[in-house]
Amino acid sequence: MSLIAENKSAVTQTLLDQLQNNASKVAFMPDSEIVSAIRYLEDKGIPNNKHEDYKYCNIEGILRKEFKSVEQSFNALIPEDIAPLKLEEAINLVVVNGNYVSALSEKMIVRGLTVKAFNELSALEKNLLSSQAKSESDALIALNSAFCGNGLYLEIENANVIPMPIHIIYVNSGNGNCVVNTRSFIRIGPNAEATLVESFYNIGNSKVFSNFVSEKLVEENAKLTCFTFQNEGSLSYSVHTNQAKIFKYGNYSNMTATLSGELVRNNHNVVLAEPNCEAHLNGLFITQGTQQVDNHTLIDHQMPNCESNELYKGIAKDKSSGTFNGKIFVRKDAQKTNAYQSSKNILMSDDATINTKPQLEIYADDVKCSHGTSTGKIDTEALFYLKARGIGEDTARKLLLQAFAQELIDKIEIPTLQERVLHLFEESL
Amino acid sequence: MISIKNLHASIGDKEILRGINLEVKAGEVHAIMGPNGSGKSTLSSVLAGREDYEITEGEVIFNGKNLLDMAAEDRAREGLFLAFQYPIEIPGVSNINFLRTALNEIRAYHGQEEMSAKDFLALVKDKSKLVELDSKLASRSVNEGFSGGEKKRNEIFQMAMLNPKLAILDETDSGLDIDALRIVASGVNKLKSKDNATILITHYQRLLDYIVPDFVHILYKGRIVKSGGKELALELEAKGYDEIKKEFELAD
Ligand SMILES: Nc1ncnc2c1ncn2[C@@H]1O[C@H](COP(=O)(O)OP(=O)(O)OP(=O)(O)O)[C@@H](O)[C@H]1O
Ligand SMILES: [Mg+2]
Numbered sequence: 001m002s003l004i005a006e007n008k009s010a011v012t013q014t015l016l017d018q019l020q021n022n023a024s025k026v027a028f029m030p031d032s033e034i035v036s037a038i039r040y041l042e043d044k045g046i047p048n049n050k051h052e053d054y055k056y057c058n059i060e061g062i063l064r065k066e067f068k069s070v071e072q073s074f075n076a077l078i079p080e081d082i083a084p085l086k087l088e089e090a091i092n093l094v095v096v097n098g099n100y101v102s103a104l105s106e107k108m109i110v111r112g113l114t115v116k117a118f119n120e121l122s123a124l125e126k127n128l129l130s131s132q133a134k135s136e137s138d139a140l141i142a143l144n145s146a147f148c149g150n151g152l153y154l155e156i157e158n159a160n161v162i163p164m165p166i167h168i169i170y171v172n173s174g175n176g177n178c179v180v181n182t183r184s185f186i187r188i189g190p191n192a193e194a195t196l197v198e199s200f201y202n203i204g205n206s207k208v209f210s211n212f213v214s215e216k217l218v219e220e221n222a223k224l225t226c227f228t229f230q231n232e233g234s235l236s237y238s239v240h241t242n243q244a245k246i247f248k249y250g251n252y253s254n255m256t257a258t259l260s261g262e263l264v265r266n267n268h269n270v271v272l273a274e275p276n277c278e279a280h281l282n283g284l285f286i287t288q289g290t291q292q293v294d295n296h297t298l299i300d301h302q303m304p305n306c307e308s309n310e311l312y313k314g315i316a317k318d319k320s321s322g323t324f325n326g327k328i329f330v331r332k333d334a335q336k337t338n339a340y341q342s343s344k345n346i347l348m349s350d351d352a353t354i355n356t357k358p359q360l361e362i363y364a365d366d367v368k369c370s371h372g373t374s375t376g377k378i379d380t381e382a383l384f385y386l387k388a389r390g391i392g393e394d395t396a397r398k399l400l401l402q403a404f405a406q407e408l409i410d411k412i413e414i415p416t417l418q419e420r421v422l423h424l425f426e427e428s429l
Numbered sequence: 430m431i432s433i434k435n436l437h438a439s440i441g442d443k444e445i446l447r448g449i450n451l452e453v454k455a456g457e458v459h460a461i462m463g464p465n466g467s468g469k470s471t472l473s474s475v476l477a478g479r480e481d482y483e484i485t486e487g488e489v490i491f492n493g494k495n496l497l498d499m500a501a502e503d504r505a506r507e508g509l510f511l512a513f514q515y516p517i518e519i520p521g522v523s524n525i526n527f528l529r530t531a532l533n534e535i536r537a538y539h540g541q542e543e544m545s546a547k548d549f550l551a552l553v554k555d556k557s558k559l560v561e562l563d564s565k566l567a568s569r570s571v572n573e574g575f576s577g578g579e580k581k582r583n584e585i586f587q588m589a590m591l592n593p594k595l596a597i598l599d600e601t602d603s604g605l606d607i608d609a610l611r612i613v614a615s616g617v618n619k620l621k622s623k624d625n626a627t628i629l630i631t632h633y634q635r636l637l638d639y640i641v642p643d644f645v646h647i648l649y650k651g652r653i654v655k656s657g658g659k660e661l662a663l664e665l666e667a668k669g670y671d672e673i674k675k676e677f678e679l680a681d
Contacts, residue, residue: 385517388477389531390505403521
């Protein structure tokens with residue numbers, strides 16, 4: 001065995017040992033899934049920068065450096081901890097350190113809405129878990145499948161339109177170094193509609209490696225509008241995997257705003273599994289210091305007449321870095337596909353970097369696809385125009401950066417959330 | 430108001446301004462004419478504080494202060510205004526927000542408080558009337574999707590809002606239709622007072638029919654090669670630049 005391979009398995013093995021020692025006796029995924037998850041992990045290891053999809057994001061390196069030992073010492077939270085994180089116009093549900101906490105969540109009887117912890121699921125429902133996010137596709141999904149907590153299962157039954165947003169607050173809180181595997185499953189039944197906000201926090205002073213996986217099913221003619229709010233703070237290193245599958249006439253959209261987190265890696269994978277469905281993925285981030293934010297998207301057009309749209313924007317300051325990697329597959333049956341992708345980035349310092357990589361693989365002939373990326377400095381002509389009107393350098397920069405981000409901030413249709421994003425965004429300019 | 434002495438400016442190793450001398454007093458209107466590429470926009474950019482140019486010689490005193498030492502924003506705050514030959518589009522920044530920010534930063538510089546929203550809107554209403562600017566344009570992004578003429582009108586609207594001491598209008602007349610030209614010119618005339626001054630850069634006598642200059646200067650190859658009264662513009666209109674070019678070719 002080469003030295004690299006030994007090192008690789010060593011880090012993974014240490015992590016597995018530590019997690020296994022600390023794991024609760026109850027497992028939440030189907031048994032067969034856990035077995036294959038562990039096998040996959042032992043075989044492939046946590047990805048490092050030799051892995052093509054993690055070229056700029058060495059997760060193994062971070063675990064080796066920052067999480068040599070993990071204490072897994074967690075705090076229970078009280079309503080006062082959660083209160084400031086809530087959104088007043090939403091039903092607020094709370095997941096702490098990977099476990100759904102019913103006692104902290106709002107219980108509103110809404111027709112068609114089911115919220116359960118994983119340990120309350122029927123055998124049928126339990127079998128849905130891990131039906132979308134497969135351990136064999138990514139070691140971090142495998143890690144999550146093997147060790148996830150008592151996650152949240154949310155279902156909207158047929159033809160129900162939920163009148164207010166549902167807000168899932170994922171909050172980590174512990175002491176020392178912790179690894180948290182949070183999992184959720186969202187199912188929007190046929191003809192149903194919901195708006196979902198998922199917020200991510202790390203409160204307290206624990207350094208956390210947070211490995212989140214969410215599976216999302218948007219069934220026939222259903223609509224799921226998601227907003228992801230990432231504000232995990234400088235002690236957090238997180239990977240967020242969203243695995244969504246959209247059925248006939250289904251409509252899935254997501255807008256991710258990343259405001260803090262030392263490392264945030266988003267893997268947003270969408271399968272357009274049936275004809276006439278659509279997906280809209282958007283993202284905005286602003287990074288400073290040594291932060292890193294990576295957005296990896298994969299849109300898999302499998303059937304005809306589907307549409308996908310992606311718009312990602314990033315602003316990198318100081319020595320921070322970011323990535324946009326957008327894969328689009330258009331399978332041979334996916335005729336009449338419309339797929340658009342755009343990534344625009346502004347570098348605010350010479351030491352900041354943003355890498356972009358559109359990757360289109362098209363196997364059908366009657367398709368419309370376009371992609372564009374741009375990464376550059378702030379527009380000096382516009383800056384001069386503003387200054388020539390008496391606006392100071394700092395204010396002028398802020399105006400231009402706000403303008404750059406505005407079209408994405410406008411997509412956040414929930415006023416309290418939009419305000420929260422705008423406030424943090426302006427603060428970090 | 431402004432006194433420009435032996436101003437030299439270059440970009441790379443190309444010297445574009447090669448010793449400009451110009452004195453403008455309060456209450457005066459000066460026109461600068463000259464063939465394409467002679468350096469008119471460069472002069473206005475240098476005065477407004479664009480940093481792409483290297484000033485190699487000369488000085489500019491603006492109301493007793495050394496203009497070339499000031500940042501672009503401070504020049505504007507001191508009362509210098511440049512109406513751009515090619516106004517920049519700034520998607521996402523609304524005209525209104527832009528102007529409110531500009532106005533308040535200028536006020537802060539002079540130790541004045543922010544203008545109230547009510548007073549500001551009243552001012553917008555008043556000044557947009559002056560150049561007959563469609564009120565819809567005021568709420569749109571700065572110059573985004575504006576027609577050529579609308580952009581020029583918007584420049585004068587901004588000038589009206591900021592009430593500068595010295596306005597430099599760089600070919601504000603080009604691209605304007607006959608009616609718009611009259612409207613813009615009458616706006617400029619209304620803003621004129623004994624305490625402020627205007628430099629008009631133009632290629633056409635037509636503008637000078639509306640805004641009558643006290644002095645006309647001809648800029649050629651980075652120098653003011655001839656100055657005179659308003660009749661100089663008429664002479665140019667009749668004869669073109671040939672004579673001037675011939676006369677000063679050797680200077681190159
Ligand atoms: N950024 C630049 N880089 C290189 N050359 C420049 C730059 N800016 C101006 N120049 C050159 O300087 C000269 C003067 O340009 P300027 O725009 O000042 O002319 P102008 O008198 O305003 O012309 P016009 O009547 O066409 O508007 C031109 O030859 C132009 O190409
Ligand atoms: Mg010019």
